[in-house]
Amino acid sequence: MAMSHVRSLKSQILCRDAVGLVLRRTFAAAGGKAKKGSKGAAGDGPKASSLSKEVKSTTVVGANILKDGADLKILADSEYPDWLFHLLDKRPALSELRRKNKETLFYQDLKRLVKLDTRARIKANNTERAKN
Known part of the structure; x- marks a missing residue:
């Protein structure tokens, strides 16, 4: 009886130690003190490239x-x-798209107009509901 109690106690201790090792937080082993004569993280900057x-x-x-x-x-x-x-070209704002004739807009600009107009209406509805 005593032997089985010792075994169960031993397994509980081993499990607790294993969980402690897994969940233990570790830190860098720098020692916490800077080297003599160093100013901050001067050595942490990017290294010079060895490519020509x-x-x-x-x-x-x-x-x-x-x-x-x-x-x-x-x-x-x-x-x-x-x-x-043309990926980085500036795209027209909502006010500029509203001023243009919708029948002459390109498909991408028309799609952008609908998206921005819907977004503006949703924001207006949300601010109106927030006031009430």
């Missing part, structure tokens, strides 16, 4: 996600599709 300027200007460094692949080469502008260069 020629490689930097002809390849997209870090774009490769495959183990066996290589970094992508930058191609001439004529090699890329036309729509790529």
